[in-house]
Amino acid sequence: MTPTFQHRSNGLHLFALARWIVIAAFLGATGLSYVYLKNQLNTCGVQRKALEQELHELIVQNNGLEAQIFRLTSHASLQRRLDEGFLKMVPINAQAVVHVRPMDTNRLTASERDQQSQYQTVSRESYQRP
Numbered sequence: 001m002t003p004t005f006q007h008r009s010n011g012l013h014l015f016a017l018a019r020w021i022v023i024a025a026f027l028g029a030t031g032l033s034y035v036y037l038k039n040q041l042n043t044c045g046v047q048r049k050a051l052e053q054e055l056h057e058l059i060v061q062n063n064g065l066e067a068q069i070f071r072l073t074s075h076a077s078l079q080r081r082l083d084e085g086f087l088k089m090v091p092i093n094a095q096a097v098v099h100v101r102p103m104d105t106n107r108l109t110a111s112e113r114d115q116q117s118q119y120q121t122v123s124r125e126s127y128q129r130p
Contacts, residue, residue: 081087
């Protein structure tokens with residue numbers, strides 16, 4: 001009698017292999033994405049720190065310039081420059097003065113209110129001091 005042999009092959013389980021390949025690819029992509037995002041976060045943090053430092057420097061510079069403007073436009077400084085002859089004052093002619101008063105908007109239509117300024121020019125003859 002001849003024994004019957006069952007032929008068993010040690011085949012690859014393709015489904016299990018494909019599943020592990022997909023899992024490994026997913027974990028690899030996730031790791032690379034994490035590293036990319038951490039690098040992006042670090043780069044943005046460095047840029048933000050540089051911009052904040054530049055903003056602080058501009059604020060300090062602006063404060064210094066405001067102090068200089070205040071000093072140069074003070075009454076004492078302007079008076080000193082006038083006395084030195086650096087500035088010259090010219091009297092204003094009475095015909096060059098224009099008086100304005102708020103416009104009476106109750107008498108105007110809506111389209112006239114949109115087209116006109118909120119002030120109206122007053123001639124010297126009709127101007128009355130308050």
